[in-house]
Amino acid sequence: LWGIFIFCLVAFNYTMRVDLKLEELLYEAFVKDEFHPFFQAYVDSEIKEFIGAEVLMRWIKSDEKVIPPNLFIPVLERNRFIIEVELKFIKKIFSLFKFWQDEYKKTIKLSINVSAVQLSNPRFLEEMEKIANDFKIEKNIITFEITESYVIENVEAAAETMTKLKKLGFNISLDDFGTGYATLTHLKSLPIDVVKIDMAFIKNILVDDKSEIIVQHIINMSKKMNLKTICEGVETEEQYLKLKELGADIIQGFYFAKPIPLGEFEEDYII
Numbered sequence: 001l002w003g004i005f006i007f008c009l010v011a012f013n014y015t016m017r018v019d020l021k022l023e024e025l026l027y028e029a030f031v032k033d034e035f036h037p038f039f040q041a042y043v044d045s046e047i048k049e050f051i052g053a054e055v056l057m058r059w060i061k062s063d064e065k066v067i068p069p070n071l072f073i074p075v076l077e078r079n080r081f082i083i084e085v086e087l088k089f090i091k092k093i094f095s096l097f098k099f100w101q102d103e104y105k106k107t108i109k110l111s112i113n114v115s116a117v118q119l120s121n122p123r124f125l126e127e128m129e130k131i132a133n134d135f136k137i138e139k140n141i142i143t144f145e146i147t148e149s150y151v152i153e154n155v156e157a158a159a160e161t162m163t164k165l166k167k168l169g170f171n172i173s174l175d176d177f178g179t180g181y182a183t184l185t186h187l188k189s190l191p192i193d194v195v196k197i198d199m200a201f202i203k204n205i206l207v208d209d210k211s212e213i214i215v216q217h218i219i220n221m222s223k224k225m226n227l228k229t230i231c232e233g234v235e236t237e238e239q240y241l242k243l244k245e246l247g248a249d250i251i252q253g254f255y256f257a258k259p260i261p262l263g264e265f266e267e268d269y270i271i
């Protein structure tokens with residue numbers, strides 16, 4: 001038993017030290033401006049045309065190595081540093097958006113992920129209003145993606161922030177829908193515009209009947225509530241055709257487009 005205890009202690013200590021080291025590196029990355037946006041286009045399921053893109057954060061180190069968000073966002077969330085990183089990141093996105101409008105007369109719909117930690121930041125709403133006004137951005141072009149699990153854990157607080165964001169004019173999408181036991185009541189009581197059906201269901205949609213039934217159900221009930229549905233993680237033509245048949249509004253996934261860096265995105269969709 002003691003052996004196990006000591007092993008756990010050593011392992012815990014090791015994890016703490018690795019995390020601390022990572023925290024330092026992340027702080028440095030913030031100062032050196034190493035957090036960059038990748039863009040994944042999504043399409044209208046009927047006409048298969050590009051209608052907007054999700055912005056996905058990457059940490060690009062000085063040696064050009066690209067680190068995916070799952071490896072660092074949880075650490076940033078744990079020490080709440082995500083608040084500063086995300087605010088700077090969103091500012092960068094809004095300025096890009098403005099640049100595309102001014103320079104190329106292109107208005108691109110963008111979806112931006114917002115961390116649960118950010119939603120509990122009392123400055124967040126003020127900052128968003130200020131940034132949007134500074135850049136003179138039509139707010140209904142921007143959709144904030146908020147993960148369902150957070151919303152369900154903090155329904156009242158989440159509803160309040162979401163209502164205020166909507167009042168400011170932004171759109172709201174409920175991300176990873178279906179994973180956090182959200183119910184019809186939640187959909188009805190939350191001020192959302194879009195339901196983003198979690199990839200896990202899409203992955204199995206042609207494999208098991210249950211996934212298909214769940215997706216069909218989510219799409220039907222969203223339609224009745226005038227909410228748009230996005231299906232993410234669509235990797236094959238068969239999945240796309242099935243989702244189109246089920247009535248999904250928007251499709252996102254490797255089948256149509258992978259997340260790509262800024263330069264490539266500008267070449268493909270803006271210039």
Ligand code: C2E
Nearest residue numbers: 056057068069070113114115233234235252253254255259
């Ligand atoms: P998410 O918001 O659910 O984003 C979708 C993830 O699925 C992305 O991973 C995307 O690259 C990936 N994906 C898209 N299409 C497909 C597909 O067809 N097949 C498969 N297998 N995967 C697909 P990514 O970019 O690694 O992001 C992972 C998560 O990190 C995101 O999940 C989101 O929760 C978080 N994240 C990314 N950027 C930000 C950000 O700026 N702020 C915050 N707070 N979180 C972010």
Ligand code: CA
Nearest residue numbers: 054113145175
């Ligand atoms: Ca998302």
Ligand code: CA
Nearest residue numbers: 175176196232
């Ligand atoms: Ca998602």
